[in-house]
Amino acid sequence: MTETAAVRGDSGRLAAELVASRVLDVPDFPKPGILFKDLMPLFADGPVFRQVIDQIVAHHGAQRFDVVAGVEARGFVVAAAIAYATGTGVVPVRKAGKLPRRALSATYALEYGEATLEVHEDAFIAGQRVLVVDDVLATGGTAAAALDLVEQAGGTVAGFTVLLELGFLDGRQRLAPRTVHAVLTV
Numbered sequence: 001m002t003e004t005a006a007v008r009g010d011s012g013r014l015a016a017e018l019v020a021s022r023v024l025d026v027p028d029f030p031k032p033g034i035l036f037k038d039l040m041p042l043f044a045d046g047p048v049f050r051q052v053i054d055q056i057v058a059h060h061g062a063q064r065f066d067v068v069a070g071v072e073a074r075g076f077v078v079a080a081a082i083a084y085a086t087g088t089g090v091v092p093v094r095k096a097g098k099l100p101r102r103a104l105s106a107t108y109a110l111e112y113g114e115a116t117l118e119v120h121e122d123a124f125i126a127g128q129r130v131l132v133v134d135d136v137l138a139t140g141g142t143a144a145a146a147l148d149l150v151e152q153a154g155g156t157v158a159g160f161t162v163l164l165e166l167g168f169l170d171g172r173q174r175l176a177p178r179t180v181h182a183v184l185t186v
Helices: 013-020 040-044 046-060 074-086 141-152 171-175
Strands: 024-027 035-038 067-071 089-095 103-110 113-120 129-137 156-165 181-185
Parallel strands (some): 067 089, 129 156, 156 181
8 A cells, every 4th residue: 555654635634644545556557667556445445435535525515516527437436426425417538439429539648648538519518517536647638638528518617636646747737727636646
């Protein structure tokens, strides 16, 4: 598990420690030189996962968004939990070719390649307030694409949150002036 000494995050030290205590480092995945942060132990620990979701909801306020958009694939887990906790809907932001109806798309650079995200054209009602969530913020390419897609589809970004931010990759700066909420920043 990730070391919990001197952890920090936008929801405070205790919330950051919850996430840090359930992250496994996996070297050389998905390719050599990448240190993958595996959040599956967090998702598997029901009480801790619930506490983290509650922290996210408390940060954003359940009344400040109408729907939650989750970025493929681990963002789906977080988005569904937040949507359930707040009684809102959930919209998937998917990898290319996974949606069955007309979709908007955005291609972006990853820290280890290139990818395309899509969302249904009619995923949001015009002006609908959307909380966008993902598991990890790295260089910000995925996040920027997801946020842009929400707006292209007519939604209004009400917030953006991640469980884990890799601060040394400066993704937060790429998203400026948008506000980033990260439960844990390493």
